[in-house]
Amino acid sequence: MYYNLKFDESSAKTFEQIGVNLELLLREAEIPPRAVQNSNFQLTADQYKGFINAMDRHMDKQFIVAISKVDTVASFNPEFFAGLCAENGMKCIERIAKFKIIIAPVRMNVVEGPDRLQISYAYDDGSSLPRMMLVHAHISILSIIRKGTGVESLLPIKVASEYDYPDEAIDYLGISPIKSKxxxxxxxxxxxxxxxxxxxNNRMWDYLESELNQRLRELEVDLSFSSTVRKTLLELLPAGISDADKISRELGVSKRTLQRRLKEENTSFNEQLNHTRELMVRNYLRMDMTLNEIAFLINYSDAKSLSRAFRVWTGMSITDYRSEM
Incomplete structure (x- = not known):
């Protein structure tokens, strides 16, 4: 799964205001430098977590509170905006919990009791969120409930965390978090x-619901690491990039981690590379392209190499395949 974060000029200025160089922050998180030049750069789950961990080491306390308030989070996160369109806080939390995983590799777990609703957060693999991310989650959900109801004095009845919270966050929450392991x-x-x-706003919700549900269905189709590798190969093969070292750097992981995670899914980098190449070739053969052009786009030296590989993949020649199309 890929996640979108906006790294445009406005974002860079926001970070500069708190004394943090966005490009250096991204480099610390091992995210390719081109991310800072692309407002729609997509991160893998590992890159997203790396960026959050880097932010956790650098963020100013006041900034954490400021970016967590509703006018900020609703501008960038459609699941929060969908929550604001709900009829009440119960429905709001239900919507946000359902669509949270689309925006970040984070699970929002909701437990309903006789007189209260309890919310907890964790990464999608069950690991704990860093302090900054958890403070952000607690402040943002309270901010949305206050905004929706119009009651700025509304308070949670309990906040618990393994971390110490900054005074600015405690002031906003209105109660002191209980320290809990x-x-x-x-x-x-x-x-x-x-x-x-x-x-x-039911009209806005009608518009948002179909889009969010579609994104959720796309997420459920394939969450595998293999899928992430294939998508990266699809983007980079035409640029002549097909080796594991460069693909692992693009994904923000080591070559060893790349190989290990693929092995856990009973596959390998070479299998995913060949599978991606085969899919690309089958698609290109439907177009008016020469074999040399196709070979170039999948990073093969010439048409002969392509033809040999295609026979290995499919058990048939390119000529036979074209005749059956």
């Missing part, structure tokens, strides 16, 4: 969550 939690009374939202 058992996990994190933010809880609200159901009475507060059933307050009607003044931001309810």
């Amino acid at each position: 058992k996990g994190n939690e933010i809880a609200f009374s159901k009475e507060d969550l059933k307050r009607p939202f003044i931001t309810e």
Whole structure:
């Protein structure tokens, strides 16, 4: 799964205001430098976590609180905006929890009790969020509930975390978090969550729902690391990049990690490379392209090499394949 983060000129200025060089931050997270020049650069889950961990080491306390408030998070995260369109806080949290994984490799777990709703957060692999990310999650969900209800004095009934929270975050939450090694939690009374939202917007929700559900279906189709490798190969093969060292750097992992994760899925880099090449060739053969042109696009030296490889992949010649198309 890939995640979009906006690394445009405005983002760079925002980070500069708190004394952080965005490009250096990305390099620390082992994200390719071209990310800072592309407003739609897509990150793998590992790159996303690396970026969050780098932010956790550098973020100013006031900045964490500022970027977590609703006017900021709703601008960049469609699941938060969808939550604001809900009829009340109960429905809002349900929507955000459902679509959270589309935006980040994070799970939002919701437990409903007789008189309260408890929310906890973790990465999609079950590991703990770093402090900055958890503070952000707690402040942003409270900010959205306050914005939706129009009640700025609304407070959670419990906040628990393994981390110490900065004073600025405690001031915003309105209560002191309980230090707990058992996990994190933010809880609200159901009475507060059933307050009607003044931001309810069914027309906007009708528009957002189909788009978010489509993205969720796409996510459920293939979450494998193999899929991530294939997508990267599809992008880079036409540029002449096909070796494991360069692909692993592009993905922000070591070559050893690349090989290990593919082995865990009972495959290998060469298998994924050949599979991707075969898919590309089958597609190109439907176009008005010469074999030398196709060979160039999949990083083969010439048409003869391509023809030999195609017979190995498919058990038939390119001529026979074309005649059956």
